[in-house]
Amino acid sequence: MIDCQNLMKIYKIDDDNEVIALQGLDLQVEKGEMMGIIGNSGSGKSTLLNMLGGLDRPTAGKLIVDGKDLLRLSDKDLVKYKLETVGFVWQNNARNLIPYLTAVENVELPMLIKGKHKRERAKELLEMVGMGHRINNKLHSLSGGEQQRVAIAISLANNPSLILADEPTGSVDTKTADIILDVLRNLNRELGVTIVIVTHDTQLTRKMDRVVAIRDGKTSSEILRRSAYLDMELEEEQGEDDDTHVELTVLDSARRIQVPEDYLEAIGVKDSNKVRMEIEDGKIIILNPNEAKKKVKV
Numbered sequence: 661m662i663d664c665q666n667l668m669k670i671y672k673i674d675d676d677n678e679v680i681a682l683q684g685l686d687l688q689v690e691k692g693e694m695m696g697i698i699g700n701s702g703s704g705k706s707t708l709l710n711m712l713g714g715l716d717r718p719t720a721g722k723l724i725v726d727g728k729d730l731l732r733l734s735d736k737d738l739v740k741y742k743l744e745t746v747g748f749v750w751q752n753n754a755r756n757l758i759p760y761l762t763a764v765e766n767v768e769l770p771m772l773i774k775g776k777h778k779r780e781r782a783k784e785l786l787e788m789v790g791m792g793h794r795i796n797n798k799l800h801s802l803s804g805g806e807q808q809r810v811a812i813a814i815s816l817a818n819n820p821s822l823i824l825a826d827e828p829t830g831s832v833d834t835k836t837a838d839i840i841l842d843v844l845r846n847l848n849r850e851l852g853v854t855i856v857i858v859t860h861d862t863q864l865t866r867k868m869d870r871v872v873a874i875r876d877g878k879t880s881s882e883i884l885r886r887s888a889y890l891d892m893e894l895e896e897e898q899g900e901d902d903d904t905h906v907e908l909t910v911l912d913s914a915r916r917i918q919v920p921e922d923y924l925e926a927i928g929v930k931d932s933n934k935v936r937m938e939i940e941d942g943k944i945i946i947l948n949p950n951e952a953k954k955k956v957k958v
């Protein structure tokens with residue numbers, strides 16, 4: 661569904677300054693996957709989502725979504741892509757919903773832009789997200805969680821193959837966040853729609869098939885649900901709990917890995933740009949070079 665290789669996004673601030681928001685990011689997403697993207701503030705999560713949604717153009721690299729090459733798409737085809745291939749759910753509901761329209765009119769709007777008027781379909785979508793009883797309510801009479809569910813129905817209006825959600829639970833409490841994630845999970849299962857969710861909330865990642873961590877504009881690690889990982893025969897190691905996750909560090913296209921800063925600190929590597937690597941009993945071990953010297957002397 662998504663094939664993203666060595667993706668770069670550079671924002672030009674002025675003649676002398678630029679920000680490298682994505683620096684060679686690799687990401688593959690299968691059709692029908694529900695995956696999360698986590699990362700610190702400024703790591704490039706929203707930038708990636710904007711690229712995937714065709715809201716902004718990548719500077720370089722490869723980005724194919726649902727067979728469309730987003731670096732080469734004409735402006736006209738990009739408009740069509742945004743309307744037909746992707747649906748968006750934003751954290752800020754002012755971006756999702758028009759306040760003076762009712763829930764059902766909000767869901768109809770993207771269909772009208774495409775020239776179709778489908779009240780029945782809009783009602784059906786609101787029922788799918790558990791909002792069938794609130795179709796004539798306007799924004800101000802819906803709770804934050806209800807507004808988010810309407811936003812999810814809107815995102816589905818034109819039958820997209822990909823839903824992109826940027827912090828969809830960022831403005832609601834934990835219980836409501838759980839409900840919203842369940843709604844997305846059900847839609848993912850029932851409709852087979854691929855879903856990519858940016859979140860700060862690591863608790864919510866339990867509900868996803870896979871979570872990719874972004875650090876400094878690059879994919880740094882992947883966490884897989886054990887159920888999606890059974891073929892790797894990790895059952896015994898991981899115990900019986902089906903919710904167990906496995907964390908994988910990503911090898912980029914040049915076979916490099918990024919070692920988390922806290923791991924380096926834990927082995928006492930702070931200011932140095934060197935570590936020592938050894939293979940021992942089929943394992944790769946990363947050592948503080950000074951420690952390694954001591955070890956060699958012994």
Ligand SMILES: Nc1ncnc2c1ncn2[C@@H]1O[C@H](COP(=O)(O)OP(=O)(O)OP(=O)(O)O)[C@@H](O)[C@H]1O
Nearest residue numbers: 671679680681699700701702703704705706707708
């Ligand atoms: N339009 C823009 N112009 C210039 N710089 C930008 C623009 N958008 C993002 N950036 C910069 O790119 C980097 C990545 O930003 P991005 O918003 O993608 O991060 P993020 O991981 O989504 O952060 P947050 O979790 O705080 O939303 C940051 O340094 C940010 O300041």
